[in-house]
Amino acid sequence: MLTSTQSSIFQLTEEQLAVRDAAREFAQSELWAGVIERDEHQKFPAEQIKKMGELGFMGMMVSPEYGGGGMDTVSYVLAMEEISKVDASCSVIMSVNNSLVCWGLEKYGTEEQKRKYLPGLTSGEIIGAFCLSEPEAGSDATMQRTTAEDKGDHYLINGTKNWITNGSSASVYIVIAQTNPELKHRGINAIIVERDTPGFVVGPKENKLGIRGSDTHSLMFNDVKVPKENRIGEDGFGFKFAMQVLAGGRIGIAAQALGIASGSYELALKYAKERKAFGVPISQHQAIQFKLADMATNIDAARLLCLQAAYDKDMHQDYAKSGAMAKLFASRIAMETSVEAVQVHGGYGFVKEFHVERLMRDAKITQIYEGTSEIQKIVISREILK
Secondary structure: OOOEOOOOOEOOOHHHHHHHHHHHHHHHHHHOOOHHHHHHOOOOOHHHHHHHHHOOOOOOOOOHHHOOOOOOHHHHHHHHHHHHHHOHHHHHHHHHHHHHHHHHHHHHOOHHHHHHHHHHHHHOOOOEEEEOOEOOEOOOOOOOOOEEEEOOOEEEEEEEEEEEEOOOOOOEEEEEEEOOHHHHHHHEEEEEEEOOOOOEEEEEEOOOOOOOOOOEEEEEEEEEEEEHHHEEOOOOOHHHHHHHHHHHHHHHHHHHHHHHHHHHHHHHHHHHHHOEEOOEEHHHOHHHHHHHHHHHHHHHHHHHHHHHHHHHHHOOOOOHHHHHHHHHHHHHHHHHHHHHHHHHHHHHHHOHHHOHHHHHHHHHHOOOOOOOHHHHHHHHHHHHOO
């Protein structure tokens, strides 16, 4: 069992360490080769995601009753860090499937919904997507323009969703839509839409700065008829559902940012020991030593914040503040560390084959999706001022 003192000293269990080591081995042996090509050509890592499902990384926290690994959030954070060190595109696919889709379905779905969708999602046979953002609803998730009109035994969905991870590769989409506008956010529902439903259209793929291996699309819903049994929770529960899954999702993205930072640092450390300038390895120059010292310190601090948030979630404690703190800090450290890793590499840092430029591009999105850094500060300040 993971234990935590007031000074946030963690002792990982043998099982948690085994999960971390398995994720590290997989990332190094299966993801490293071809990661630059996947980034360059925006190639979805279908084969790699299938293997991740076979190894249990796509439904880590889901109960074994539904085909999942039954693991804790700490193990999930450890695995996310290792995967993200090598390929953040794979880790965001993993994060959405675990945190936003599987967790939400198991926590709030009906028994029929869980048995119908979770086994395929946890095995990697199918992938899930979470559809909240819209052209005019990003940070303000209450402004849903997508509608789910109540037709008695079914809903009729119309609208557009933006920036949807797994947009074209998913088979199951959790769509947040407004049913009762007069009730504002209390009239929003979360509804499961299957890929082949008539009227559902996947828009063009976004050409992104980073995480280019993951597929990000706009989605269009044109009179999409969905049975009532596909609603998650009671009528009007959709906004609360979205906020609950995003609170947990922040922990996954914090771990992704941590992995990008630690991957950047490891590459910079290795290069600094090998590259020579003025007759000695550049690691012997104080200017480089201080950069490495700052990287190592910040990464350890970010890791402790991630573990604290994961521990709070596992202990069924309020993790709104700790999750927001972890994402805010880890995403900043991912950006700062990856930029410094490029600097340590000098001109080689600007070249794709040395990987750090890709990590720098991947880092930026961690400050934006699943709640911008500014939104995290709102969450944190609200919590500390209660």
